[in-house]
Amino acid sequence: MEGWRDVINTDEKIMKHDVIIIGAGVSGLAAALTLKKRGASVLVLEANDHVGGAAHGVRVDGYLCERGPNTLMVSSPEVETLLRKAGLWDSALDASPHARKRFVVQDGCLVALPDSPLSFLTSGVISWGAKLRLMREPFISGGCDDDETLAQFVRRRLGDEPLRELVGPFVSGVYAGDPERLIVRHALPRLHRLERTHGSLIRGAIKLGRSGPSVRRLISWPPGLSGLAAGLAAPLEDEVKLSAPVESLKKSGNVFRVVSRQGEFEASSVFVATDAVAAARLVAPFFPEIAPLEQIPQAPMAVIHLGFPRAGVSHPLDGFGALISRARGIRTLGVLFSSTLFPGRAPENHVLLTAFLGGMLDREALTLDDAAMVRTVVNDLTPLLGITAAPSFQNIVRWPRAIPQYERGHQLLLDACVRAEGEFPGLHLLGNYRGGISLGDCLENGRMLGSP
Numbered sequence: 001m002e003g004w005r006d007v008i009n010t011d012e013k014i015m016k017h018d019v020i021i022i023g024a025g026v027s028g029l030a031a032a033l034t035l036k037k038r039g040a041s042v043l044v045l046e047a048n049d050h051v052g053g054a055a056h057g058v059r060v061d062g063y064l065c066e067r068g069p070n071t072l073m074v075s076s077p078e079v080e081t082l083l084r085k086a087g088l089w090d091s092a093l094d095a096s097p098h099a100r101k102r103f104v105v106q107d108g109c110l111v112a113l114p115d116s117p118l119s120f121l122t123s124g125v126i127s128w129g130a131k132l133r134l135m136r137e138p139f140i141s142g143g144c145d146d147d148e149t150l151a152q153f154v155r156r157r158l159g160d161e162p163l164r165e166l167v168g169p170f171v172s173g174v175y176a177g178d179p180e181r182l183i184v185r186h187a188l189p190r191l192h193r194l195e196r197t198h199g200s201l202i203r204g205a206i207k208l209g210r211s212g213p214s215v216r217r218l219i220s221w222p223p224g225l226s227g228l229a230a231g232l233a234a235p236l237e238d239e240v241k242l243s244a245p246v247e248s249l250k251k252s253g254n255v256f257r258v259v260s261r262q263g264e265f266e267a268s269s270v271f272v273a274t275d276a277v278a279a280a281r282l283v284a285p286f287f288p289e290i291a292p293l294e295q296i297p298q299a300p301m302a303v304i305h306l307g308f309p310r311a312g313v314s315h316p317l318d319g320f321g322a323l324i325s326r327a328r329g330i331r332t333l334g335v336l337f338s339s340t341l342f343p344g345r346a347p348e349n350h351v352l353l354t355a356f357l358g359g360m361l362d363r364e365a366l367t368l369d370d371a372a373m374v375r376t377v378v379n380d381l382t383p384l385l386g387i388t389a390a391p392s393f394q395n396i397v398r399w400p401r402a403i404p405q406y407e408r409g410h411q412l413l414l415d416a417c418v419r420a421e422g423e424f425p426g427l428h429l430l431g432n433y434r435g436g437i438s439l440g441d442c443l444e445n446g447r448m449l450g451s452p
């Protein structure tokens with residue numbers, strides 16, 4: 001790539017680079033690393049005093065508390081390649097084999113989800129009537145409404161019960177969202193594509209299964225997902241400036257001028273890799289059509305880490321965790337068995353649980369104080385996990401805007417992003433409000449934008 005190569009213009013004290021990346025979350029870091037490997041001079045400006053954005057764990061009293069994401073599911077060769085290039089593939093920790101077992105709540109107990117079609121048929125997670133209804137799925141014709149919600153889609157193809165018992169809890173776990181409002185083609189594009197490509201989810205899943213194994217690895221690193229961020233940032237060395245919030249972005253001629261608390265910078269290309277609100281505020285002054293991005297619905301979430309002496313929890317915790325259907329009347333959205341998933345998450349003879357409150361259907365949960373949050377989660381989990389001791393450790397993280405929701409009108413926001421990039425060549429917008437919220441999606445989108 002041709003460019004300015006870190007020229008310092010001494011007259012104006014403006015440092016020039018090929019590319020400036022605003023935001024050092026995993027999206028921005030993946031783009032920065034890819035651009036650097038292609039020979040561009042990059043500068044990453046990050047508001048926080050650490051890289052990783054939401055992917056950030058802290059160790060407190062011997063417990064590793066992930067503030068945001070807990071696991072990275074690698075399911076694309078592109079993400080595998082990126083991790084290999086960053087030297088992160090071999091150092092990754094695979095989740096415990098127990099993680100394949102996922103629980104839901106039925107009749108006041110944790111029930112393992114079936115892991116094969118045969119065990120699904122014999123399990124009681126949905127009724128025989130609902131199973132018979134599933135048999136009709138391959139014969140149901142495709143939908144044509146681009147704004148079909150996830151709930152409408154699942155009801156149409158699979159019926160009410162799978163929506164309530166399986167898809168609803170899954171959506172709480174991933175989006176903290178409301179299936180009645182999420183638009184299926186944006187929120188779960190792979191599911192939507194199965195219908196569009198194969199005419200049926202069941203037929204599509206069988207065909208994909210036959211086409212051979214794809215990459216699939218559920219991982220983290222010894223320091224948690226901070227290890228991912230640190231590994232992506234390591235080759236960038238001093239090209240990452242921390243505590244450098246960008247205050248304004250302007251385009252003048254072919255040049256973007258970026259004003260941050262750590263100085264002014266210029267580049268021929270800028271990647272805005274922040275959350276939706278920050279992106280809207282930075283870009284709207286020269287492209288007002290992007291302003292509605294600031295209003296994208298965002299699920300609030302509280303992450304409650306609880307530590308117990310091992311003997312204080314009678315459940316074997318032999319799984320990934322539990323998802324809880326909203327129909328159960330239980331406030332806790334779900335719980336991860338964090339100390340089962342990866343080693344070194346809790347002090348010896350102790351366990352770490354990570355529970356979630358809030359989401360689009362319970363925004364008020366975030367107004368609870370710490371004691372009320374802990375009480376709620378402990379009360380909810382006590383009968384499910386056989387808790388007999390008070391937590392010996394607690395740590396709470398509040399996210400007023402945890403996860404952007406791809407709801408009705410999302411396409412308009414995506415269109416505005418494309419128009420902004422068209423009108424201002426060199427401008428790129430990336431982040432979890434666009435193209436997927438999972439870490440895997442953010443890494444893949446960052447890598448892709450960094451290698452056009």
Ligand SMILES: Cc1cc2nc3c(=O)[nH]c(=O)nc-3n(C[C@H](O)[C@H](O)[C@H](O)COP(=O)(O)OP(=O)(O)OC[C@H]3O[C@@H](n4cnc5c(N)ncnc54)[C@H](O)[C@@H]3O)c2cc1C
Pocket residue numbers: 022023024025026027028045046047048051052053054055067068069070071072073244245246247273274275278301303399402403430431432436437438439440442
């Ligand atoms: C509680 C929680 C649990 C989750 N669990 C999972 C999970 O288990 N698995 C999974 O795959 N995904 C999970 N996710 C989703 C995933 O973590 C996020 O979608 C992803 O990390 C977003 O990455 P990003 O780089 O796009 O944005 P962010 O991580 O938000 O990074 C954006 C960065 O931009 C910086 N920034 C903002 N404004 C400015 C500015 N003006 N100047 C400079 N810098 C700025 C921010 O400080 C931040 O570092 C979870 C998210 C949350 C909140």
